[in-house]
Amino acid sequence: MEQTIFQHMETVRGITKEFIQQIPEEIADIVPEGFNNSIRWNFGHIAFIQERLVFAVLGEELGVPSNYEELFSAGTKPADWKVTPPSLADILFVLTEQTTRIREAIQGNINKTLPAPFTNRLGITFHTRGETFLFSFYHEAMHMEVIKRIYRAITVE
Template identity: 30%
Template sequence: MERRHEVLFEQLNTYRGELLNMVEDVTEEEAEIVPRGFNNNIRWNLGHVILDQYLWIRVLTKEDMPISLAFNQWFGYGTDPSHFTDETPSLAELISLLREQPRLIEQNYRDRLEEEFPPTDMGMHTIEQVLVRTIFHEGLHMGAIVAIKRQIKEQ
């Protein structure tokens, strides 16, 4: 595997580890709080990170995601915790999926990173490009989680 691909998977694992460390002290109750000035809670942000990564790969490859399609209704763009149901994964379930996701992506796509697909509406046409974008996107949601945690602690 090319060095840049190794670096990409190292980054995927490193940033995911940072996200998991960030939420290790969050309780199920805290994960449900939507602080004033926010549209979503920690639980939603975590589910959205999982969905975003799989969804962009699916948009590109047209292959099934290893998560329920209901993730779109719970954690998709424009949703919020009011869309949650009894079937929506708990904080603990989301953390488990977050731990597993980088390994599954590497296992399934490590040899396909440069495979060409018709471009997405954002111009991405390889899995490598999708992963660069989703790692950046994960960082945005890490920032949101930091801000939510800060608000929760100040309440």
């Protein structure tokens, strides 16, 4: 079962990586009317939240650049950025490298119990690393849909 989960991670992340490579830098920071964030923010947010759901919930060190929390955590937005965000190529590198670290950290540890139950903003409570990891696939897919909607809004205008 563990191999199936890792294969699913590679499939989901493959879709994300393929799409980020199609986005021109010049449109990555546009926030169309009706949206709160940009394409760049959503890709960075995917990487940051995956770190939190796999590593931070166990009190482990995050493997993303230190400014990702300031730029891409829940509740942040590009309008408030005080530092230059990473390029899409830099985010792609983080997304690519992240899957290797996750596989190494989780292999054989998918049922590792969290130090304390973790309840997310939706009110869902998780008890194991595997539960938070599996939820991250839903989170990534949800933000990929937002990215596609932003892209359509930008390219139709």
